[in-house]
Amino acid sequence: MQVKDLPTMKKFTFPVYEVVTPVTGRHFLVRAMTVAQESLIRESSTSDSKRLQLLYQVLFDCIENKEPPFTSIEGFLKNLTINDLDALLFGVIVSTYGETQDYTVKCPRCENEIKGKFVLPEIIDITAYDGNEDLLLKEVEIELPISKYKAILKVPTLYDERMLNMNKGISKDIISKMGEYLIVKKLIIPGVETTKTGETIEKEYIVDKAIEIYTTFTNLPAADAKFVRKQWDELFGKYRIKLEVPMHCSNCDNEFKNPINLLLEFFRLAWQ
Numbered sequence: 001m002q003v004k005d006l007p008t009m010k011k012f013t014f015p016v017y018e019v020v021t022p023v024t025g026r027h028f029l030v031r032a033m034t035v036a037q038e039s040l041i042r043e044s045s046t047s048d049s050k051r052l053q054l055l056y057q058v059l060f061d062c063i064e065n066k067e068p069p070f071t072s073i074e075g076f077l078k079n080l081t082i083n084d085l086d087a088l089l090f091g092v093i094v095s096t097y098g099e100t101q102d103y104t105v106k107c108p109r110c111e112n113e114i115k116g117k118f119v120l121p122e123i124i125d126i127t128a129y130d131g132n133e134d135l136l137l138k139e140v141e142i143e144l145p146i147s148k149y150k151a152i153l154k155v156p157t158l159y160d161e162r163m164l165n166m167n168k169g170i171s172k173d174i175i176s177k178m179g180e181y182l183i184v185k186k187l188i189i190p191g192v193e194t195t196k197t198g199e200t201i202e203k204e205y206i207v208d209k210a211i212e213i214y215t216t217f218t219n220l221p222a223a224d225a226k227f228v229r230k231q232w233d234e235l236f237g238k239y240r241i242k243l244e245v246p247m248h249c250s251n252c253d254n255e256f257k258n259p260i261n262l263l264l265e266f267f268r269l270a271w272q
């Protein structure tokens with residue numbers, strides 16, 4: 001008896017797109033999602049932290065060139081930032097859904113519905129860090145203008161973000177507000193101490209827990225918090241990916257730019 005040859009299935013390769021992360025300067029080859037991965041994304045609406053966890057897992061799995069430190073999900077989370085995530089989202093969107101996407105936008109002036117198409121690689125605007133420092137290790141001390149507190153600024157990783165979201169017993173609302181201060185590693189508060197002999201000496205108080213940093217900021221002048229955000233943007237936040245679709249309303253001749261949020265775009269496409 002002769003065994004019949006099994007039919008040979010035609011091989012195919014997943015579309016792959018190359019991206020560079022704007023903060024950490026990593027090159028990744030990102031392949032298209034499978035149907036199973038897309039279903040995972042669709043079913044991930046249970047909670048924010050679950051949703052992020054699934055998203056990170058899917059993006060990690062879609063990386064074709066996994067070299068150290070990106071050989072484990074933990075290494076992936078500890079070595080990339082939120083702004084870097086946009087590069088991966090961009091790669092997954094283009095490789096999975098193609099370069100051209102449809103849009104429907106309401107004109108902000110006359111509410112006319114504008115429909116059209118945009119080509120993702122044509123509207124991408126990347127500001128990438130090109131220095132020699134490792135921005136993940138960089139810490140910068142600044143002095144807040146009114147309180148004179150000192151803040152040590154850093155760039156939070158995806159891991160920091162995930163640890164924050166896994167905090168049990170803190171409301172979602174507070175967690176999201178705490179998230180705004182993940183850019184502060186430490187606060188140094190000037191103070192005085194009275195010794196046993198009645199002398200007063202200068203002393204610094206250190207605040208380094210996320211919840212304490214957040215509560216300290218809630219009692220500081222708003223201008224100090226704004227200053228922190230501005231300084232951070234200048235040091236780290238400006239390295240990012242920006243997408244804007246130039247729009248023209250034929251009804252009222254209004255010209256405006258429609259920004260694309262890659263995370264929302266990714267979930268929108270997965271749901272289509």
Ligand SMILES: [Zn+2]
Nearest residue numbers: 107110249252
């Ligand atoms: Zn209009």
